[in-house]
Amino acid sequence: MPESSSRVSPVAVSRTSTLVTHTGTWKYIRPVYRDLVAPCMEACPVGIDIEGYLNLLREGRLEDACDLLARENPMPAVTGRVCHHPCEVACNRRAYDEAVAVHAIERHLGDALLEQMPVAGAPRRPGSVAVVGSGPAGLACAYHLVRLGYSVTVFEAAAEPGGMLRLGIPAYRLPRSVLDRQIRWILGHGVALECGVRVGTDLPWPALWDRFDAVFLGLGAQKGRDLGVPGESLEGVWRGLDFLRSVNSGKRPELGRRVVVVGGGNTAMDCARTALRLGAEVTVLYRRTRAEMPAIEDEVQDAEREGVQFLFLAAPLRLVSEDGRVRAIECQRMRLGDADSSGRRAPVPIEGDRFTLDADAVLSAVGELADLEALPDDIARLPAGIVAGAFGETSRAAIFAGGDATRQPRTVADALGAGKRAAIGIDRYLRMVHGEPDRFPAAESLRYGPGGNLSATRWRGDDPIPRTAPANQVVRYQDLDLSYFVRQPRRAEARRGGGEGLRDFAEVNLGFDRETMFEEARRCFNCGVCNRCDVCLVLCPDLAIARTYSGYRLLLEYCKGCGICAAECPRGAITMIREEL
């Protein structure tokens, strides 16, 4: 700036720097950078920092993203394939164009993690824990406990670990090689496994109580529910789970040509597509409509694509026999009535409207039950399962439970979340037993969002990502400024085959290649979390925002509290608060 010797400058310019004028002294509200919670994270029953790892991927940090994911989820290669991904239902991007394909990204990271087997560390904490059942709940509990430093032994009644993952889920959705490697990877962290040991018979409960300081019960729900109609014991009538277990352990049962599957959930889809692969013509019978089906939408679409027929608004009345074998299924036509307790419209019979469907085999997939008869009486249970608290605690001290054997949604993700909750509960319990001072935060502060699952990272207090004044509040669609985003279709995963004729059990969904995975990750809005997009910096009319190494700093002496930064932040990471007067 040339200093003029004249009294008056030709240009109306201040003689001194304007920095001396603290223009921000009149404001009554001011912005704060405050990291909130993305809705996907609250929706995730596992409790994964989804936004966090997607943002790391945006920065190209693949290894860090894998690490952040594995802190919460012990089996991303599995959930990336079979999870019902409620994260994508909650995704704010869904209302804008299409949800981010979180599951496909997770799967890619999960596979990347399996490329390197972990090195087990020695137990660092006193206390040994038994885990009964090697399904997702049990393995998750074991995994989180060894990461917390405990010695853990998993007991599995079957010859191989995995529980429902192995016996219930068909290989075309979850290849056994992936499952085996995922379990090896979990065990590689230092989890001991004993297969072929049925607790209660091979190893009595009292012996288990004596040998271990704490026990987790991840018993699962492996008893298929009956249809409850006459003719159930006929030859050719299967419980869907038994059928899947048979095929998944290598058998190829004779079903005949026409197979009817009863039910609309994921077990029904698994039964239908498995029967299709055995050469049958498959019809799914469901008493509500397609809209009410609890199965994952992708699974329904794949089943349709592969040639499964659907018959909606029909329920079985009785099974018709011929020479002791099922020949047909007599059905009742239904209509949708008022909403029931599940919020779905209840099916109501249409009087007198019946029909008969030929069937060489009938597979019932109308739900599963936990088999808790062998469990000691002092562990309280209800018809829906073992009674367990927020940290998986049961009515008996030192005994924890989770997964399908407790009352919770029967999904892999919910089982993994329950295993983690119990691991945190056991850690808390063992620390109390060992006389550590009570520093334990309430479950609420460990959740991602008020309704989310617990975070192992928050429990350990070792978050690798710097957080700015985090608040446990979920960012909704209306909190975003969409004008900064560009519409972009969700990437589709490569899929094998197409149309009818899939007759083998090779994996159908081939997932993302790395480039597509990175592209899809960049579609994430990063709801609620600053990703240094510079919108606030550029738009601040008072130049009251400065860059720092990890984000931004507010120059409050110049900030007038206009709120433009908060209004314009594309992802709701800036909140206006009242000035303290």
Place this chain on the structure above:
Amino acid sequence: MKKVMVGNHAVSWGARLARVEVISAYPITPQTQVVEALSEMCADGRLAARFIKVESEHSAMAACIGASAAGARAFTATSSQGLALMHEMLHWAANGRHPVVLANINRSLAPGWNIWTDQSDSLAQRDTGWIQLYCETNQEVLDTTIMAFKLAERLDLPVMLVLDAFYLSHTAEPVEIPDQDAVDAFLPPRQARYRLDVGDPRAFGGLVRPDAYMEMRWYLNEALRQAEVVYEEVEAEWARASGRRYGAVEAYRTDGAEVVLVTSGTMTSTARFVVDRLRERGEPVGVVKVKMFRPFPSETLRRVLHGVDRVAVLDRNLSPGRGGIFAEELRAALYAGDGFLRPAVFGYIVGLGGRDVTPRVLEEIVARTMREETPRREDLWVGVSP
């Protein structure tokens, strides 16, 4: 390189060769082609400028002022209603001493809705503190665009170059395009004397009290008073590079002239043609072309009109209730000086709203000027049949 182009594209080429850094404009007939071509140049990389789309001419000028304050070479173009909408910002540009260049395509003001040429739009901005330069040919348009930046940046004053709607804007003529190297040598990157600098933050355009405001106006007026001389210097330098010069005022065949037509814009070419024909018949007629309207070249005009008996001023504009604006300005200039013979001034209103001013019209004006002893009124309307 020679290229046949319309006047609007001569503006675009001039701005491109001047390496403008920021363009902000809003389209209006007949200006649209100017910024269309520039936006294409920006889009395909021929011009490394930031093109800022805006929702109005007021914002276009505001954006140019901001860019100019930040030290950039800023340009816009408009016409008629658009220029009128810019009015407030035109003051701001001049008072803030921002050397923005604006091309205005002369167009009449509505209503009645009329898109044809008329100088009333630019002349209505005469008190805003902008230098105004009126062009006669497409070549002059291109050269003047380049020179305008140099003039503006030497004086820290905004410059408006003006061309007739359609007669220039949409009429194609061969235009010599100077080499970029020659333009670069003539017009180096802008060195702003006063500029926004985040490293040395200052307030621009803040409160100025009565004890200083008047001095600032004095500075502005002084800068404008120098503008004619500085323009001649700039043009002399450009003439060395291009071989072309125009002059703030040009006298054409005025030696011994008893009647002189005072013109601006494209009417000048017609006047030259008429004068050539009348001179062949031995009639003592000449032309004085006024290129620079602000600052008004009073001294020069007094000199070139010294000894002329009668002056016929052709005004394609109207200050309602007053008459032609060039005539009015010239009368004021002639009354101010001393030591010269003051001619009679006939102020003719011609060609409003794009009405054609043909050689026949000019011949009638010359004849009428010779025939009548003194003007019957200050505004002599030509060809009006109400």
